[in-house]
Structure formats: C-alpha cells, structure tokens
Amino acid sequence: MAENPGKGIWCVAELRHGALVPTIFELLSAARSLDQVSKEGVCAVVLGGPGKTAPAAKEIASRGAQRVFVLEHALLDGFLEEAYARALKDLIEREKPSKILLPASVAGRSLAARLAVACRAGLLGDVTAVALDSSGNLEALRPCYGGNLLATVAVRRGLQMATVRPMAFPRAAQASSSGEVVAAPVDPSSWGLRGRFAGFAPEESKEIDLSSAEKIVSGGRGLGSAKGFELIRDLAHALGAAVGASRAVVDSGWIAYRHQVGLTGRAVRPKLYVACGISGQVQHLAGMSSSDVIVAINSDPQCPMMKLANFAVQGDLHQIIPAVVAEIKKQRG
Numbered sequence: 157m158a159e160n161p162g163k164g165i166w167c168v169a170e171l172r173h174g175a176l177v178p179t180i181f182e183l184l185s186a187a188r189s190l191d192q193v194s195k196e197g198v199c200a201v202v203l204g205g206p207g208k209t210a211p212a213a214k215e216i217a218s219r220g221a222q223r224v225f226v227l228e229h230a231l232l233d234g235f236l237e238e239a240y241a242r243a244l245k246d247l248i249e250r251e252k253p254s255k256i257l258l259p260a261s262v263a264g265r266s267l268a269a270r271l272a273v274a275c276r277a278g279l280l281g282d283v284t285a286v287a288l289d290s291s292g293n294l295e296a297l298r299p300c301y302g303g304n305l306l307a308t309v310a311v312r313r314g315l316q317m318a319t320v321r322p323m324a325f326p327r328a329a330q331a332s333s334s335g336e337v338v339a340a341p342v343d344p345s346s347w348g349l350r351g352r353f354a355g356f357a358p359e360e361s362k363e364i365d366l367s368s369a370e371k372i373v374s375g376g377r378g379l380g381s382a383k384g385f386e387l388i389r390d391l392a393h394a395l396g397a398a399v400g401a402s403r404a405v406v407d408s409g410w411i412a413y414r415h416q417v418g419l420t421g422r423a424v425r426p427k428l429y430v431a432c433g434i435s436g437q438v439q440h441l442a443g444m445s446s447s448d449v450i451v452a453i454n455s456d457p458q459c460p461m462m463k464l465a466n467f468a469v470q471g472d473l474h475q476i477i478p479a480v481v482a483e484i485k486k487q488r489g
C-alpha cells in the first residue's frame with residue numbers, strides 16, 4: 157500500500173439503470189460524521205453514460221457533498237465493473253482522496269474489490285459504522301458470525317476504502333448550500349477492457365421494491381405454508397406495503413429470495429414493519445430492527461419479535477390478518 161494517503165473523503169454513487177440509488181445519501185452521512193473530525197471535505201463521484209448523470213449529480217450536491225465529480229462516457233452507460241474501476245482509478249490518481257466509501261450493494265462490493273486492488277488500497281468490507289482512530293485512519297465495525305460478533309477493523313496506511321451496508325446510516329438531508337458539480341475527463345484509451353456491457357433485461361414485477369419501501373409486511377414460518385402468503389399479500393395490498401419474508405420461508409421455497417429480510421437478505425428501514433409469524437431471531441432482526449414502528453403478530457408473546465415490537469398482537473395470524481384487512485377496507489369505505 158502506498159504511503160501519503162492524500163486528502164478528502166469520497167462517496168461513490170450508484171446509478172441503477174439510470175436511477176440514483178439512495179444509498180449515496182447514507183454514505184454522505186457517514187462521510188460527514190468522519191469529516192467533523194478530520195475536516196478534509198466530503199466529495200462524491202457519479203458515473204454514467206453521456207448526459208445521464210446531471211439530475212443525480214445535482215441532487216447529491218444539494219445533500220452535503222462539497223464537490224461532485226461526474227465521469228461520463230458511453231463505456232460507463234451500464235455497470236461494467238472493469239470500466240468503472242479504471243475511470244475511478246484515473247480520477248483517484250489525479251485528485252488523491254484519502255478515504256473512499258462505496259455502498260455494500262452487489263455492484264458496490266465488486267467495484268470496491270477491483271478498485272482496491274488497482275489502487276493498492278486497504279478495503280474494509282460490509283461495515284455498519286465508521287470512525288477515525290487517533291492518527292486519522294479509517295476504523296469501522298463489521299458484523300461477523302451472523303451478527304453475533306462486532307469486529308473493529310481498520311486500515312492504517314495508504315488509500316483507505318470501505319463498503320458500507322445499506323441502511324446503516326440515516327440519509328443526509330438537504331444542506332443549506334449546494335456543492336459544485338465538476339465534469340472530470342474520461343480517457344479509456346489505456347484501459348484495454350476485456351468485457352462489454354451487453355444489455356439489461358428487467359424482471360417483470362408489479363411488486364413494491366423492498367429496499368425502498370416505506371411500509372413492509374413480512375411473513376415467517378408461522379404462516380404454515382406457501383398459501384399463507386396470500387394473507388401477507390392481502391395485508392400488504394391494503395396498506396400499500398412491500399412483501400418481506402424470513403429466511404425460513406425462503407429456504408422452504410414459499411417465496412422468492414428477493415423478499416428475504418435479514419443478515420443474508422435485504423436490510424430495510426421502513427416507517428412501518430409488520431412481522432407476521434416471525435420469531436425474531438438475531439439474523440432477521442439484523443435486517444429490520446431500525447424500522448421506525450414495528451408491529452408483531454405472533455402466537456408466542458415471549459418470542460424476541462414480540463418483545464422488540466412497538467405493538468405486539470398475540471394470537472393466530474390466520475384470524476388476525478383477515479380481520480385487520482377487513483377493518484382497513486371498512487375504514488376506507
């Protein structure tokens with residue numbers, strides 16, 4: 157790893173099929189907390205195809221990034237890890253930041269790993285909290301062994317990078333003044349890319365996306381069978397909520413993996429989380445315990461989810477959920 161880490165805390169934004177993924181605002185919160193100590197300044201980087209980054213860059217600049225570097229090129233139009241890493245490496249060599257945060261998403265993790273090797277940087281993976289040690293080096297907390305252990309990990313020299321778990325930080329609010337958007341040059345002549353972005357075929361789904369949902373109704377083994385998810389969908393539909401699930405029911409094949417909430421599923425932070433027939437094991441709680449309001453429906457009043465919930469409803473979910481749905485429909489006329 158090179159000495160002389162440079163100056164500035166950077167956050168790398170993710171554009172998913174042209175839309176800005178809001179994890180960048182969580183990275184900005186994390187970076188600003190570090191900047192309160194180091195006073196290095198917070199910058200962001202957004203990559204995309206020609207003419208595709210302007211709204212995202214403007215939004216990021218209004219949420220506390222002092223400078224937003226824009227890297228635009230036809231080769232950056234779709235997420236091609238190799239091209240993104242080369243474009244970022246060129247910018248890093250020119251601007252010399254000291255620390256870089258990326259989202260611990262599928263794209264963010266693979267990009268971070270390739271970038272860290274290319275820049276000979278130290279990388280802290282999948283962290284949930286960040287801080288600086290007494291010498292100003294990056295330290296972070298990383299959950300291990302199914303969330304049962306929190307390890308403190310650190311990089312002590314060179315360029316310091318981390319991938320930050322989605323929902324680990326609150327989203328940065330609008331700042332009092334907007335930062336500067338800087339178009340940075342992109343020259344792929346020396347990249348020698350071996351891959352190319354072939355295309356994207358979206359999955360056809362009318363469901364509300366779990367990761368950005370403000371309300372989630374989740375089902376667990378207490379549903380009894382895959383058919384039990386009809387109840388969950390009814391309640392989700394009545395509330396305008398997304399459908400979540402525990403790993404037990406995903407592993408049983410009752411519902412697709414994309415619905416799984418928890419350590420090995422999605423981390424969510426909705427305003428309302430309704431847990432139906434979910435016991436609340438630590439691996440499930442790891443993905444949803446920061447929800448604003450938690451409602452648990454469970455026959456066991458002693459299970460961890462009932463103890464955690466703001467509202468605990470004891471009983472058989474097969475009776476309670478239809479009654480709640482009927483009441484919502486009645487209230488709405």
Ligand SMILES: Cc1cc2nc3c(=O)[nH]c(=O)nc-3n(C[C@H](O)[C@H](O)[C@H](O)COP(=O)(O)OP(=O)(O)OC[C@H]3O[C@@H](n4cnc5c(N)ncnc54)[C@H](O)[C@@H]3O)c2cc1C
Nearest residue numbers: 376377378402403404418419420421433434435440455473
């Ligand atoms: C490395 C690792 C990673 C994991 N990652 C995840 C993860 O990401 N997400 C996750 O969810 N799990 C994860 N797990 C699994 C986790 O430990 C639990 O096994 C799982 O969450 C249990 O799911 P559950 O609550 O649906 O089932 P159970 O624990 O079986 O709970 C079922 C609940 O339903 C209630 N119930 C039963 N009948 C009724 C009824 N008629 N009405 C109302 N309530 C009823 C019961 O009282 C009980 O509380 C992971 C485990 C490991 C080891």
